Amino acid sequence: MLLSKDIYIQRHINLDLSFFKDIVTTSALTNDDILVAKTRDVLGDPQTVNYVPNRNMMMLSICTAYAESLGADTVFHGAALVDSQAGYWDGSREFLEAINNVNKLNRRDRVTIEAPLIDKSKKEIVELGVELGVDFGATWTCYEGKEISCGECPACSSRIKGFLDAGYIDPREYDRDIPWDQYNCKEI
Numbered sequence: 102m103l104l105s106k107d108i109y110i111q112r113h114i115n116l117d118l119s120f121f122k123d124i125v126t127t128s129a130l131t132n133d134d135i136l137v138a139k140t141r142d143v144l145g146d147p148q149t150v151n152y153v154p155n156r157n158m159m160m161l162s163i164c165t166a167y168a169e170s171l172g173a174d175t176v177f178h179g180a181a182l183v184d185s186q187a188g189y190w191d192g193s194r195e196f197l198e199a200i201n202n203v204n205k206l207n208r209r210d211r212v213t214i215e216a217p218l219i220d221k222s223k224k225e226i227v228e229l230g231v232e233l234g235v236d237f238g239a240t241w242t243c244y245e246g247k248e249i250s251c252g253e254c255p256a257c258s259s260r261i262k263g264f265l266d267a268g269y270i271d272p273r274e275y276d277r278d279i280p281w282d283q284y285n286c287k288e289i
Contacts, residue, residue: 140258148188157191178216223263238272252277
């Protein structure tokens with residue numbers, strides 16, 4: 102398995118994607134006037150107010166364009182099983198296959214999108230991350246976008262459940278108390 106420390110990064114760029122706020126006004130993640138939905142409020146909702154229309158398609162299109170311009174042939178996408186279960190169609194296996202089929206139309210420099218976590222539960226992702234030595238304290242999941250994770254949005258809820266199921270204490274700080282010891286969780 103290739104680890105990030107084994108990859109030579111030729112060039113790193115940051116792109117301003119704030120234009121999403123100008124064109125997508127129906128999502129709590131792009132419109133400050135809409136409150137981020139908590140897990141308890143969206144159970145059973147096929148596509149919550151936290152969904153950003155075509156976000157993954159837009160970002161992956163940008164990434165594949167950049168990859169092609171560098172002569173790269175692969176882009177990695179962080180979609181996980183919980184994404185498609187939560188109603189995010191652009192985090193599903195079907196979407197991955199469809200966007201890769203579109204990319205196959207390229208006549209010369211094809212770029213493939215791989216999503217190695219797409220069939221993995223949050224528990225499996227935590228276990229894999231622990232095995233690989235991931236610094237989970239440096240990772241971010243919360244939809245609120247504040248310094249401290251809320252612990253109540255669907256992203257936080259699935260992350261917390263993944264850590265609980267794996268038996269580890271999430272090193273992320275949450276705005277609510279998580280009783281890790283009650284679940285016999287141990288530090289990573």
